[in-house]
Amino acid sequence: MTSSIQDSPAHSAPAPAKQSGLWSATAIVHRLHTIAGIFVAPLLLIAAFSGFLYALSPTLENVVYRDVLTADSGLPAQPLAEQIARAEAVHPDLEFSAVQVSNDPTATTRVLFNDPSLLSSSYRQAVFVDPGSLEVTGELVQYGSSRALPLRAWISEGHRRLWLGEPGRIYSETAASWLGILSLAGAWMWWVQRKKRAGTSQRARTKKLHSTLGMWLLPGFLFLTVTGLTWSMVAGTNLGELRTNLSWVEPKPDVTLSATAHNMESMANMSAHQHHMNSATWTGVDTTQADEVVSAARQAGLTALLDVNAPANANSAWIIKEGRES
Structure with missing residues (x-):
C-alpha cells in the first residue's frame, strides 16, 4: 500500500504594508x-x-552712560540756541545736524553733528549738554533714529x-x-x-x-x-x-519752502512742524531759530522727546517730530 504525502502549502511571509502618503x-x-x-x-x-x-x-x-545722560545742575533750561552753541564749541569743524530735546529736566540735550569720518551717514557725533548749566557732560557716537549709543549699536x-x-x-x-x-x-x-x-x-x-x-x-x-x-x-x-x-513706510513731509498751504496743513497732521528761513541766501543753519521752532511744536501739541532736524539748504525748512524715549 502506497501513500502519497502532500506537501502542505508553503506559508508565504506577509507582504510589507505600504506606507501611506x-x-x-x-x-x-x-x-x-x-x-x-x-x-x-x-x-x-x-x-x-x-x-x-x-x-x-x-x-x-541708561546705567552705563548715566553721567552723560543725566543733567545734575537742577537749574532752569537756558535757550536752546545757547545749548547748541556750547556743543558747537566742542566740534567747530563739524556740521550741525539736529538737536534732541526732552521735557525731562534731569535729561541732557543731545546736539548732533554730521561726521564724515564715521562708518556711514547713519552714525552721527552727539554732544550732551546740561540745559541748565550749559556744561558738556560728554560726547558719544549715536546710531540711527533709535538714538542708539555705542553699547546698543554694538549689541545690535x-x-x-x-x-x-x-x-x-x-x-x-x-x-x-x-x-x-x-x-x-x-x-x-x-x-x-x-x-x-x-x-x-x-x-x-x-x-x-x-x-x-x-x-x-x-x-x-x-x-x-x-x-x-x-x-x-x-x-x-x-x-x-x-x-x-505698499506705502507701509513713514511718510516724508515736503520740506521745501515752496510747499503749498495744503501741504503745510498735511504736514501738521503728521506731527511735523516747519519753520521758514528768514533769508533766501544760504549761509548755514541759523540755530537762533531753534527756540522758536520748538516753541511752535509744543504749541502744536508735540510732547515728550523732540527730534529737531536742521534745514539741509536755503530752500528747506526745520522739521520736528516726536521721538521715543529710551
Missing part, C-alpha cells in the same frame, strides 16, 4: 525637524541671547550680523527663516500624532514636554521669525521693497 510625509517632516534643528540650534541660541541683550540695551545704556551689530559685517547677515537669515520652518514642522508632527498614547519612559515624557511647550510657544516663534527676517539680508531687502511698494 500621510505617513511618508510625516517621516520626512520628522527627519527635517530633527536634523535641521541640530544644525540650526547654535544659530538660534546666539540670536536669542543677542536679541535678549538688545531688548535690555536701552536700560543698560551682533544680533544682526554676528559682528561679521554684511556677510554676517546670512546668519540672521538662516536663524530667522529656519525658526519658522522648525516651528511649523513641529506643529505638523504634533497634529498627526496627537491621538497616539504616550509612553511612560523618560524619553516619551521628554518628547511630550517638548511638544507641549512648542505648541504653546508657536505664536511667539512665528512672530520672531517675521520680525527677524526684516533684519536679514535677502528677505529683509525684499520686505523693505514690499513695504515701500
